[in-house]
Amino acid sequence: MPEGDTAFQAAASIAAAFTGKPLAYSQFRVPRYATVDLSGRTVLASRSIGKHVVVDVGDDWAIHTHMKMEGVWRVHPLGTRWTKPAHTARLVLRTDTHEAVGFDLGVCEMLRHPDEALSYLGPDLLGPTWNPELAVANLRRDRDRPIGLALLDQRLMAGVGNVYRCEACFLRGVHPHTGAGDVDLPAMVDLCHRLLVANKGRVRTTTGHARSRRYWVYGRGGRPCMRCGTAIVRSFLGTPDTTEERVLYHCPHCQPEPARSSLPSGS
Structure with missing residues (x-):
């Protein structure tokens, strides 16, 4: 992708x-x-x-x-x-x-x-003027927005797509429904930057493997988590009135579900 x-x-x-x-x-x-x-x-x-x-x-x-x-x-x-x-x-x-x-x-x-x-785009993760502080500030503006949606918003930070949002949330142990205000945003932004920089000159991988085990959770719905063995969940994140609903992968054990009050409506 x-x-x-x-x-x-x-x-x-x-x-x-x-x-x-x-x-x-x-x-x-x-x-x-x-x-x-x-x-x-x-x-x-x-x-x-x-x-x-x-x-x-x-x-x-x-x-x-x-x-x-x-x-x-x-x-x-x-x-x-x-x-x-x-x-x-x-x-x-x-x-x-x-x-x-x-x-x-x-x-x-x-x-x-x-x-x-293209000036509406947020800081470019692979750009020459990458600004992590601005990216964090942009993501923090809507504290209740699920981090799994915020990471896809190119107006906040440009370069993350569905693969990286799933993988970054897994690697940080964050459930994608967690509100952005409850996430360590500097650490999340730094991880996204490091992942894209590491992969800009090679076949993409977040695990270090270049073949069948390239990703921790993305595309692995129903298969065991490579960390804990729990079945990876395939779902969708978004609400019926948005165009942001995309397939989502996460480990229910490694990424604990947030409190019910912080879940988006329709979840």
């Missing part, structure tokens, strides 16, 4: 092959931008901002993409066979030597002044 580390890796791959080079070809497979041709423009930079990938192409314009749930970027030497079906490609960029293809991108657009357009 694409999260801040995935975006960082994608942006870095594009940067390594495209920065400073003119585009020989571009194709947006999105109706709104079907006639946009960036051929001749030089790629000035490629960077991630939270879970977004921004490719600067001059005159304050940038390609802005977000992978959402299923998206992926592939960068390879020109002429390499695509690893995903052609009909899922949303954007194709080429230089004289390399090709970058964005498949199943949830957002694919041109943005003017991208940093201004």
Whole structure:
């Protein structure tokens, strides 16, 4: 699942092959931008901002993409066979030597002044100006909001997705329904930062294993906890009137349930 580390890796791959080079070809497979041709423009930079990938192409314009749930970027030497079906490609960029293809991108657009357009995002966990104090202050603003929802709010802190919210809560021994005000927020923020930094240049893992045991709880519903043996619970966190309800994994033994009064309505 694409999260801040995935975006960082994608942006870095594009940067390594495209920065400073003119585009020989571009194709947006999105109706709104079907006639946009960036051929001749030089790629000035490629960077991630939270879970977004921004490719600067001059005159304050940038390609802005977000992978959402299923998206992926592939960068390879020109002429390499695509690893995903052609009909899922949303954007194709080429230089004289390399090709970058964005498949199943949830957002694919041109943005003017991208940093201004994305200024609503909270501190970027993998950004050059990462500010943990501001992230803590943002998370603390709504003390009653479940930490499992607060961690997904990109306006508070940018880069954590569903995998990291489940894993960080487990590693801190915090039930995801616990109100943010009852959580050691500096420690939680520091852990999220350390996890993303550790994984920005490798296949993601929170356990140290790179294969079948990559995660402590995520995707392991019904299987025994690797710490205590209790069956991992698969549930959902959110209420029917929100768009934030996402699948959730936690260990009921290692992450004790908070007092009933602090549970969100509908739990």
